[in-house]
Amino acid sequence: MKVSLSWLQDYVTIDTDLPKLAEALTMAGLEVDALTDRYAYLDGVVVGAVTEITPHPDADTLSVCLVDVGTGVRQIVCGAPNVKKGCLAPVALPGVKLLSGLTVEAADIRGQTSEGMLCSEAELAVGADSSGILLLPRKAKPGLGVAAALGLSDTVIEFDLTPNRSDCLSVLGIAREVAALLKTPLKRPEVKLPQGETPIDDLTSVTIEAPEHCPRYAARVVTDVKVGPSPFWLQDRLHSVGLRAINNLVDVTNFVLMETGQPLHAFDFDRLAQHRIVVKTAEEGQTFKTLDGMERSLASDMLMICDGDRPVALAGIMGGLESEIEDDTRNVFIESAYFNPITTRRTAKRLGLSTESSYRFERGVDPVGVRTALDRSAQLMVELGGGRLAKGVVDVFPGEFPEKTIEVSVRRTNRLLGTRLSQGKIETYLRSVEADVERVDRDRLKVIPPTFRVDIARPEDLMEEVARLWGYNQIPTTHPVPEAVAGKPEKNLQVRNRLRELLAGCGFSEIVTYSFIGRDACDRLTLGSEDRRRQMVSILNPLTEDQEVMRTSLLPGLLFTLYRNSTQRNENLRIFELGKTFMKTGQDQLPDEVEMVSGLWTGERYEKSWHFKETKVDFYDMKGVVEVVCAGLNTNGVRFTPLTSSDFPYLRPGHAAQISADNQVLGTVGELSRQVLTNFGLKEAIYCFDLNLDLLINHVSEEKHAEALPRFPATTRDIALIADDHSEAQGVLDFIAGLGQELIERVEIFDIYKGPPIPEGKKSMALRFTYRSFERNLTDDEVNTIHEAVTLKVLKQFNAQLPTA
Numbered sequence: 001m002k003v004s005l006s007w008l009q010d011y012v013t014i015d016t017d018l019p020k021l022a023e024a025l026t027m028a029g030l031e032v033d034a035l036t037d038r039y040a041y042l043d044g045v046v047v048g049a050v051t052e053i054t055p056h057p058d059a060d061t062l063s064v065c066l067v068d069v070g071t072g073v074r075q076i077v078c079g080a081p082n083v084k085k086g087c088l089a090p091v092a093l094p095g096v097k098l099l100s101g102l103t104v105e106a107a108d109i110r111g112q113t114s115e116g117m118l119c120s121e122a123e124l125a126v127g128a129d130s131s132g133i134l135l136l137p138r139k140a141k142p143g144l145g146v147a148a149a150l151g152l153s154d155t156v157i158e159f160d161l162t163p164n165r166s167d168c169l170s171v172l173g174i175a176r177e178v179a180a181l182l183k184t185p186l187k188r189p190e191v192k193l194p195q196g197e198t199p200i201d202d203l204t205s206v207t208i209e210a211p212e213h214c215p216r217y218a219a220r221v222v223t224d225v226k227v228g229p230s231p232f233w234l235q236d237r238l239h240s241v242g243l244r245a246i247n248n249l250v251d252v253t254n255f256v257l258m259e260t261g262q263p264l265h266a267f268d269f270d271r272l273a274q275h276r277i278v279v280k281t282a283e284e285g286q287t288f289k290t291l292d293g294m295e296r297s298l299a300s301d302m303l304m305i306c307d308g309d310r311p312v313a314l315a316g317i318m319g320g321l322e323s324e325i326e327d328d329t330r331n332v333f334i335e336s337a338y339f340n341p342i343t344t345r346r347t348a349k350r351l352g353l354s355t356e357s358s359y360r361f362e363r364g365v366d367p368v369g370v371r372t373a374l375d376r377s378a379q380l381m382v383e384l385g386g387g388r389l390a391k392g393v394v395d396v397f398p399g400e401f402p403e404k405t406i407e408v409s410v411r412r413t414n415r416l417l418g419t420r421l422s423q424g425k426i427e428t429y430l431r432s433v434e435a436d437v438e439r440v441d442r443d444r445l446k447v448i449p450p451t452f453r454v455d456i457a458r459p460e461d462l463m464e465e466v467a468r469l470w471g472y473n474q475i476p477t478t479h480p481v482p483e484a485v486a487g488k489p490e491k492n493l494q495v496r497n498r499l500r501e502l503l504a505g506c507g508f509s510e511i512v513t514y515s516f517i518g519r520d521a522c523d524r525l526t527l528g529s530e531d532r533r534r535q536m537v538s539i540l541n542p543l544t545e546d547q548e549v550m551r552t553s554l555l556p557g558l559l560f561t562l563y564r565n566s567t568q569r570n571e572n573l574r575i576f577e578l579g580k581t582f583m584k585t586g587q588d589q590l591p592d593e594v595e596m597v598s599g600l601w602t603g604e605r606y607e608k609s610w611h612f613k614e615t616k617v618d619f620y621d622m623k624g625v626v627e628v629v630c631a632g633l634n635t636n637g638v639r640f641t642p643l644t645s646s647d648f649p650y651l652r653p654g655h656a657a658q659i660s661a662d663n664q665v666l667g668t669v670g671e672l673s674r675q676v677l678t679n680f681g682l683k684e685a686i687y688c689f690d691l692n693l694d695l696l697i698n699h700v701s702e703e704k705h706a707e708a709l710p711r712f713p714a715t716t717r718d719i720a721l722i723a724d725d726h727s728e729a730q731g732v733l734d735f736i737a738g739l740g741q742e743l744i745e746r747v748e749i750f751d752i753y754k755g756p757p758i759p760e761g762k763k764s765m766a767l768r769f770t771y772r773s774f775e776r777n778l779t780d781d782e783v784n785t786i787h788e789a790v791t792l793k794v795l796k797q798f799n800a801q802l803p804t805a
Contacts, residue, residue, distance in 0.1 A: 001159040003174050004038060004240035008157070011175035011187050018155055024181050028468045030168060031160045038154040038240060041099050042124065045146045046070060047136055048091035048116075050083060058110040065118070067091055070143015077114035082132035089133045090119040090146040099125040099239070125239060126152060128232040156240065164455035166363035170261030173452070180432040180469060189259070191375050194382060196391025198223070203390055204269070204333060209280035211398040213303040214315065216338040217279055218370050218395040220378045221269060223331045225249060225385035234384070249325050249332055252380045254356075261452075262336060262365055262373030263357035265305075265313060266381075267323045269331035274308025277333070282311065290318045290353070302347045303339065316344040316361040317353055332381060336374035338367045366452035367401045406447050407440065408459045416460075417467050418478050429469040430462065495633060495697050496578060499597060502632040506625050508574040508599055513557030515579070516547035521556040524679035525650045535584040537591045550582035550591065554598040555650070555690065559680045562600055571684060572603030578693065595693040599625070602686040619655050619671055622687035626659060626669050629691075634701045637661045640730060643668060650676045651688075659691065661699040667691035714745060714772040715780075717787045721765045722758060723800035729765060735797055736790065743778065743786060746770040764803065 005018065014021060022032040048067040056062035062079050069091050076091065083089070092104040093116050100123070106115050121127030121134040124146070140149040147153070159168070167173045172188070179186040203221050208214050227247050229235075234255055235245040241258055245251050253264040269275065282288070282298035288311050289295050296314075298304070303315035312323040316339035325332065344361040348354055374393070382389050410423045427437045427445060435456075436448040449456040456462065467475065500510060522534045533552040542548035551557065554577050565573055576599035583592040601622050606612040623640060630638045643656040648668055656670025669689040677686065721732070729749050736747050751766035758764050769790070771783050795801060 001161055001169055001174075002241045003157050003159070003171050004237075005155040005157065007171050007237055007240060008175055008178065011172055011189070012179045012182070013184050013187075014178065014182065015184075016182065018157075021178065021182075022157065024471075025159075025174075025177065027472050028177060028181060029162070030165070030174070030177055032157060033160045034158040036156045036158065038156050039147045039152045041097065042147045042152070043145065044096035044104075045090050045092045045119065045124065047088055047140045047142050047144045047146060047149050048074075048076075048118065049142045050085055050087050050089065050118075053083065053085050056110065056112060058112075062109070064112050067116070067118070068142045069093065069116070070141070074115040075113055076116050076118055077109040077112050078118045078133065080118060080120070080133040082135065083118060087133075088136040088138065088140050088142075090124060090136065092117045092119050092123075098123060125236075126150065128229075128235070154240065163363055166360060166365065166454060167261065167452045169360050169363070170257075171259050173261055176434070180429075183432070189376065191372070191379050193375055193379055194389050196389045198390050200390040200392040200394055203275060204272075204394065205276045206394045206396045207276070207278045208396050208398055209278060210303060213281065213340045213343045214279045214337060215340070215401070216367055216370055216395070216397050217277070218336045218374050218393060219277065220334045220374055220393050221331065221390040222334065222378060222381045222385065222387040223269075223390065225330060225332055225381060225387035227325065227327050227329050227385070231384065247325065247327075248384045249329070249381055252377050252384065253334075255380070256373050256377045257356060257360075260369060260373045260376065261360060262369050263316065263360055264373060264377050265319050265335040265357075266325050266377075267312060267319070267333040267335065268325055268329045269333040270329075271323045272307040272312065272333060273310065276308050277335075278306045278308070279315065279337075280304060280306060286311070288314065289321050290314060291321060291324055292318070293321070296351055296353075299350065301343070302350075303343050305335070314347065314351075314353070315339050317348055317351075317358040318355055332385075332387070334374060334377055334381070336370045336377070338365060338370055364454035366450075366454075368451040371395060401451065404449055404457065406449065406456070406459055406462060408445050408447055408462045410443050410445065412459070413463045413466060416463055417470075418475055419467075419470065421466065421470065425470075426466050429466050432469060433465060435462075435465075491700070491702065492697060495693075495700055498633060499578065499629065499693075502629050503576050503599065503625070506574070506628055508576045508601075508625075511558070511561055511575050511577050512579070513554075513561065513577060514547055515551055515582070516542065517549060517551045517556050518546040519549050521549075521551070521553070524559075524676065525553065525555060526673070526675055526679070527649065528646070531647070532583060537582050537584050552581050552583055553690070554579060554581065554596050555600075555688065558598060558600045558688075559676075559682070559686075562602065562686065563681050566682060566684075572607065574601045575599065596691065597693050597696075598688065598690045600686055600688050601625070602682075602684050616685065617687060619657075619669075619687060622689055623657065623669055626689050626691070633696070634703075635661060635696065635699050636701055637699070638666075640669070642728070643670060649673070659689075661696075664695060664699075666696050666699070710772060710774060712773055712775075712777050714770050715778060715783055717769045717771070717783065719767055719769075719787075719791050719794075720751075720803050721767065721794065721798070721800040722762050722803055723765060723798050725754070725761050725763050727763075727765075727798055727800070732765065732767070732794065732798065735794065739790060739793065741786060741790060743771050743773055743783075744769060744790070745772045 022035060026032050046069050048069045050065050051068050052066040054064050056064055062077055063083060065076050065078050066073050067076050094104055094106045097103045104117050118133045120130045120132060122130035136149055161168055176186055200221055206217050206219055208217055227249055230245050230248045230251040234251050238245050238251060238254055243254055249266050253266050257263050281300060282302045282304045284300040286298045287295055288298055304311040305313035305315050313319040339361045341362050341364045344358055348358040378389055381387060410426055414420055430437050430447055434450040438446045440446050447462055516539060527533055536549035536552055539548055558575060558577055561575060562573060578597045580593045580595050585592055601617050605615045605617045605621055638661045640657040640659060643658045650673055651670040652673045656668060658668055659666045667690045672686045672688055733747055748768050749765055750768050753764040771778060
C-alpha cells in the first residue's frame, strides 16, 4: 500500500517529522517498508539558461539552442514556440528516464547534435501544459535541480500491511491511524451532491439473486457526461500511488478507491441491456471476456454482474469489454457494493486474477461505507464530466449487518498487557479509532467497533487496539517469577538416557536409520508367513522401493548399516539403535507403536593391540552386554533361558537365549543364522540383542538400597562339576540360591569347558563360592563343612561328578 504525504495531509494535519511518524506507525502495527522521494526521477533534470538561439537550417519549426546547464554549455534542438534567449527552462540530460518511460539520449536531429531535451511541465509530469517548455523563475541558477527550483517535495510512504487490516488499504484509513496517534482531528472530504432531476427508478433497477454472495449493492446514474482527460490534480494523485490515468470517469473510480478503500465500477449505461443490473452466479462452463481481453471459463459458484441479457463484470474483480467506459460514453452507471470476501477470494484464486478491487474485497470492506464512496464518486463525476445526476439512489440491502457489541474488562486488559491504564485512558484510546464506548461499571466497557474494522470481533482485539495506541514500546518488560521446584525427570526419559550411556560404555555406537524399509526385509529375516512382524504399514508415496513400508523390527536397518560398513572394510563393529516399530492393526487404523532397542556386534572382541590376542566375539560377550544393561538399569529378576520357540528363525539354534523378567519375555540375544547373513550379503558371525523397551521399563526399579560395608572378611571356595551338556548353568545357580544358605554371599561361574579329557556329551563348569558372615569371622572348618554339604547336594541334583585326579 502506497500513500503520498501530500495526499495524506489533505485529511490530517501532520506536525511531526516523517521518520518519527513512520516509526510510530510501525510500532502501531502498520509497518512502514520504505520512504521514497516521489520526484526522484527528476534528479537528472537541471535548470538551463538559454544563451543563444539560431534557426535550424533544415527545419522551419525547430531551433538550435545553446544552453548553460551549470557544468558547461550544451547544444539542444528544441521545437517549443516559447523558447527565447535568456529564459530559464528544465533540461533533461542524456541518460535521464522520465516518468512517461522516455529515456533522454544524445541524438542527431536533421544534421544538428542535440545533447538533451528542454522539457514542458507535462513531460516532467508536474502539470498538464504541453504547448511549450516550462519557464522557470528568474531566481533559479543554471545547474540547480529542477525539483529544488520548483519547490517540488513529496514523499511516498510504502506500507506492508497484515491481511487483517483491510481498513488501512486507503489514504483515509492511514489518515485515521495518523490522527489517532497524533491526537489530531480527521478531516473527511466534504460531499455535496447536486439536486437530481430524473428519478433513478425511472432509469434503472438492481436485482440481487444471490444475497449470500452480495449482501448490498448500491448505484447512481450520471447522464450527459463528457469523457476526456482528467485534470492535473487528479492525475497527480493517481501517479503518486503508482496508478495510471485513463480518463476523467475511470480516474474518479480509481481515486475514490484509493481515497476510501471502497472499490467502484463505472459502466456505460447505454450499453447495459434493458438498462438494469442483475447480481447472480454464473452458469457452469460459461465464458466471459474481461477488460484485459482474456476469455475466462466460469464456474457455477462465481458471482457475476449482469445486465438484462448477459454478464458485464466479474463481481468485485474486473469489468467486461462489453460495457466499459469509452470516448463516446454519455451516460454512466456507478456501482458500489459489498461482496462476500470468501466468494471473491475463491473466484480470484481460481481464475488467477488479482486486482486492486479484489485485493480489498477479499479482506473485507466497510459495508456502511458503500454509500459514502458512491456519493463521493458521483459528486466528482458531475464536477469533472459536466453531467447531471439522476435523482435518488438505488440501494438494495436484502440482509443486515449485525452490530457487534463487545464487553472488555479494564482489569483483565491491564493484566494481559502488563499495563496500569485507567478506565478513562482505555476509553479515550478506543474512541480515537471511532469506536462507540459506554461504561457498564467501574471495570467493564461496552464497545461497538466501527463497521470498517472487520478485524475486531472479541475483547482481545480491543486489548490489542489499546496496546497499539498506548505504544508497544511503552509496555514495560517484565519476566515471570517461576516457582523454583526441582521436578523429577520422567522415568521413560531417564531409562533411555541411561540405556544409551550403558551401551556406549560397552563400546557401542548409536545409529539412527529411517523408519521406512523395503517390503522384502521380513523375507531376509526368514520370518514365517504368520509372523505378526509381516503385518506392515504401507507408505502411500514411498521415496524408493527400499522405503515402501514402516519397519516392524530394528534389525534390518542395523544389518543394512553393517553391510555398508563391511563394504568399506570396517569389519569390527558394535552398533545399536533405539526407536519405534510399527505393527499394522487394521485398515484405516493407526498402527501399534512399540519402542525397541537392538544391537549388533561382529568381528574381534578387542580392538587390535599388542596386549590383546585376536579373539572373535561370541555369544557370551553379547549376553554380557545385556547383563550390564539390565544391571545398570536396576532391572530385577532377569533370566536367560535357551530359545526353543520358532518365532525367531533368524537366530542360530543352540546359540540364542530368551530374556525374561518375572515370567514376562523382554527379548532375545544370540547369533544370527547363516541364511540371514547370506540374505544381507554378510559373511562374518554376527551377534545381536533385541529388547522391547516398553516392557523393560516396567521392570526397572527406581528404588535405591544402601548397605553397610562388611566388617568381616570373605573367603572363597571353588568346585568343578562335570555335568551333562544340556545342563543349564543358570539352573545350577538357581538351585544353589534356593538352598537358603545364609553364609553364601555370591556364586559365579568362571569357566565352562568341553573337550578331552571331559567325556563326550559332558561339560565342565567351574563355580566360585564366596562365603561371609556379617557378625563374626568364619573358620576354615566351618566353611569347609558348609561347602562340602552344598557340593554333595549339587552333584546329586544334577547327576554330576567331580573330576578325577
